[in-house]
């Protein structure tokens with residue numbers, strides 16, 4: 454594990470422990486610290502110790518200069534934005550490290566920088582095939598194990614907390630939000646498609662998801678070991694990197710369309726094209742947590758007033774004020790509706806028996822799930838790719854001719 458990955462992991466987990474401590478769940482904070490410490494001892498890797506030292510220094514500084522945020526006591530939007538920026542910044546820095554690693558490798562300077570294995574999170578097909586191989590033929594992928602770990606991690610986050618990954622962690626969704634705000638500074642208004650067009654557009658992401666699922670499950674089980682040991686799989690991350698760093702004309706057009714869509718409408722990429730979001734939307738139906746409106750406290754029923762502040766705040770355009778519980782696959786648990794509601798008892802993210810989870814609670818769940826599972830996988834020896842720089846260098850000249 455690289456130092457950058459280690460700092461992110463430790464910062465995320467220790468921040469979760471800090472939030473638990475300040476929310477009065479001292480046993481939870483102690484358990485998180487104890488499990489993190491046990492994983493660090495089991496992994497016995499010095500970068501994790503560096504990460505822990507940096508994380509403690511950052512949290513002590515945060516407690517001193519931004520005590521509200523260190524304790525998770527800000528408004529819902531503030532907490533979400535902090536966590537979202539933290540996840541996105543970690544991925545951005547790791548992405549830059551990967552680009553540098555790649556450039557050094559191509560210039561005969563391989564070995565100067567370690568490849569951050571977490572970039573395998575961008576290989577959902579490899580992740581899906583990795584999980585399928587473990588479940589069906591008990592073969593563990595040694596080339597990109599982090600792909601399966603990260604896919605499982607994101608799925609677990611959706612089972613617990615709906616599409617909170619999209620609203621709280623995904624760097625693409627944050628980048629889209631910035632692009633959207635930038636566009637609105639120069640061109641006012643929103644270009645929301647009419648309902649009859651919105652629904653078929655939303656189905657596009659499910660078509661892409663079906664294509665991915667077909668690739669993962671279309672392969673006969675007996676071919677899985679050959680695929681996992683094949684050259685295509687070994688350099689899957691290099692191919693993915695080339696797609697973005699040296700895009701073909703078609704890839705450049707696709708990236709351009711995505712950028713225009715993101716600027717054109719808030720969360721347009723998540724809503725219409727992201728197959729990951731589609732999968733998480735389906736899994737999110739399993740989550741016991743949902744945004745629920747209490748009609749006894751809501752201004753509409755309790756006072757007979759007109760109010761739709763929650764709906765107007767929702768970036769997914771869900772009519773929150775007309776529903777009791779939000780089951781929509783588009784809900785990202787972003788808590789904007791809760792933040793906008795003038796009656797604190799009227800709206801919350803809760804289970805059916807009214808166990809409420811605050812924004813701080815979502816932050817804790819996301820940090821523990823998103824960093825705890827990868828750390829456990831690393832400590833258990835299922836994280837690091839065994840594809841060496843020498844193998845990569847050998848295969849890179851044949852990249853275009855290497856197929857499935």
Ligand code: SF4
Nearest residue numbers: 767784785787788790
């Ligand atoms: S319903 Fe609330 S939590 Fe869900 S996406 Fe809309 S604003 Fe966010």
Ligand code: SF4
Nearest residue numbers: 751752760763774794
């Ligand atoms: S913002 Fe709050 S009070 Fe207003 S409709 Fe929504 S839930 Fe009811």
